[in-house]
Amino acid sequence: MSSQPFSIDLAIRFENESWHDLIPGIEQKAEEVVRCALDRINQELDLALIDRDAKPIVEISLLFTNDEQARELNRNYRGKDQPTNVLSFPDTPLNQSELDDAMRMSEPLLLGDIVLAYETMVREAESQNKGIWNHVAHLITHGVLHLAGFDHMEENEAEEMEKLEITILDSLHIANPYKLFDPSRQETLD
Secondary structure, eight states: OOOOSSEEEEEEEESOTHHHHHSTTHHHHHHHHHHHHHHHHHHHHTOOOSOTTOOOEEEEEEEEEOHHHHHHHHHHHHSOOSOOSEEEEEOSOOSHHHHHHHHHHTOOEEEEEEEEEHHHHHHHHHHTTOOHHHHHHHHHHHHHHHHHTOOOSSHHHHHHHHHHHHHHHHHTTOOOTTSOOOGGGTOOOO
């Protein structure tokens, strides 16, 4: 990994303890995904350190919850009364100007919050024949990219975001999540 021009403060919270049973060591694994995603984003944006003696702090909150809470958040903030696999609530985009401002003001750069819904994520992983952890890592990666300012509303944005997701997941030794799984090959992605 390259040297990042910022430190990372990742707050992880569990509203549903089933996550621990499903994925042992989930906190450390999630932290590794966030760090790899931010490292790749740093390379993509060509961010630079403005003070060799100090680094600004980039803050992300990651909530592992259930469908009920994800549905409520999705309804309240997006007007969609249904659960979803991942929600991203961006605060400040990650770019050189915001990083420099955070450094000058000696305040953290609040990227935002990511919320993952347990039941939806499990259903998707099973229906798509994906390993549970691989699917969670993809959703976390997707969320971090949104927090950093990437989107997929336009086709070119979607292609760029998908390419970054594939690259980040590959650095974690996770297969391309957009390739169709061929059950006849009996491969496992975990």
